[in-house]
Amino acid sequence: MSRQISSLLAIAAVCVTLTPAPALAQAPKKAPVDCEQVKCIALTFDDGPGKYAGILLDTLKKHNAKATFFLEGQYAKSRPTYVKRMVAEGHELGNHSYTHPDFRKLEPWEIRAEIKKTQDAVKKAAGVEPKLLRPPYGMDDLQVSDIAAEFDMPIILWTGGSEDWKSKNVEAIKKKTLEVAKQDGIILMHDWVKQTVEAMPSIIKTLQGKGYHLVTVSDIVKRQNLKPGDVFPLPEGWEN
Ligand SMILES: [Zn+2]
Numbered sequence: 001m002s003r004q005i006s007s008l009l010a011i012a013a014v015c016v017t018l019t020p021a022p023a024l025a026q027a028p029k030k031a032p033v034d035c036e037q038v039k040c041i042a043l044t045f046d047d048g049p050g051k052y053a054g055i056l057l058d059t060l061k062k063h064n065a066k067a068t069f070f071l072e073g074q075y076a077k078s079r080p081t082y083v084k085r086m087v088a089e090g091h092e093l094g095n096h097s098y099t100h101p102d103f104r105k106l107e108p109w110e111i112r113a114e115i116k117k118t119q120d121a122v123k124k125a126a127g128v129e130p131k132l133l134r135p136p137y138g139m140d141d142l143q144v145s146d147i148a149a150e151f152d153m154p155i156i157l158w159t160g161g162s163e164d165w166k167s168k169n170v171e172a173i174k175k176k177t178l179e180v181a182k183q184d185g186i187i188l189m190h191d192w193v194k195q196t197v198e199a200m201p202s203i204i205k206t207l208q209g210k211g212y213h214l215v216t217v218s219d220i221v222k223r224q225n226l227k228p229g230d231v232f233p234l235p236e237g238w239e240n
Contacts, residue, residue, distance in 0.1 A: 033213045035184060035220060041212045042186045042220045043203075044068045044158065046096055046134065049075050049082035050192030056200060057085055063204045065214035067091050069191070070134040070156075073098035073118030080125035087126040092216035094132035094156060095119060103135045103144050111147050119151070132156045132217060140235070149229030156217055158188040159233055164196040173199045178206060184220050186233070 033040060045056070048069055060067055069086055071093055076083050086093060097103070098117040106114070119129045133153040135144050148155050160180025164173045173196055177187060189196050207214060226232055 033215050033219055035213075035215065036223065038213050039183050039211045040215045040220055041181055041183070041207060042068055042215055042217045043189060044070060044094075044134075044156075044186060044217060045189050045191040045196075046070045047072050047075075047100065048191040049079040049086070050190065052194055052197040053079065053082040053191050054085075056191050056197045057082070057089060057091075059197070059200045059204065060091070060214075061089055063201070063208065063214075065204050065208075066216050066219075067214065068094055068132070068156075068217040070094035070096035070132070071118065071122060071130070072096050072100055073114070073121040076118065076121040076125050083122060083125035087128055090216075092132070092218055093122060093126070093128065093130045094134050094217070095122070095130040095151075095153065096134050097136050100136045102137050103139065104137075104141065108143065108147060111144065112150070115147065115151055138235070139231070145229045145231060149227075152228045154221075154226035154228060155231045156186065156221070157231065157233055157235065159185045161188040162196065164193040165190055168193060168195050170195045170199045174203055174206075177203050181207060181210075181212070183212075186217060186220060 045067060048071055069091060071083065083093070095115055095118045097114040099114065101114065103111050115133065123129050131153055133148045133151065133155050134157065135155065138157055139155065145155060159182065162173050162177040167173060167176070177189070180187060191197060204214065221232055224232055231238070
């Protein structure tokens with residue numbers, strides 16, 4: 001083979017190698033984060049999609065962070081675009097009832113209706129159904145656990161709260177969140193609190209600076225092998 005032909009072939013090979021690059025650049029596929037190997041934390045946002053969900057999604061995207069949104073069905077219905085975007089951008093969705101009632105004060109059929117209506121609203125908005133349940137105000141009896149099992153969902157509570165709804169102060173939210181942050185932690189926040197969304201760039205940068213990977217709840221609980229109706233983390237004093 002002449003030198004000329006072989007260098008032409010070399011150029012051709014380079015071209016072939018380069019061809020798929022634009023497609024890859026469009027949809028980067030990264031290996032999933034393995035929380036057994038790296039330090040993980042899951043930020044969770046309840047009661048939304050809230051008014052500020054769009055800004056929050058921009059921030060998460062910018063910092064390559066994933067989150068979990070426990071949605072209220074009524075807002076999934078009124079703000080479907082955000083729900084669609086959450087799914088498209090790799091976040092996880094959970095069910096947080098339709099109208100945020102205290103499940104402890106409801107009849108079982110009312111709880112079922114709240115959960116089902118939310119599943120339907122999310123499916124209509126984004127084509128997928130949540131696979132996690134978080135009852136409003138947490139839980140203190142097992143009635144909800146039986147109903148969650150009927151819907152094939154584990155119940156996800158939290159390991160620490162940002163208390164954002166209480167302080168509504170950027171500095172206080174940041175301080176509290178970093179205080180309760182820990183490896184494999186599940187942190188409770190709200191995307192309807194404006195100051196939470198404002199604090200988020202700084203919170204994410206600080207957590208990532210400490211070596212955390214911001215992942216979804218499912219990434220964190222993978223090792224738990226949760227079954228439908230299981231509660232995680234278990235409230236203090238509970239044994240399964
Ligand atoms: Zn809530």
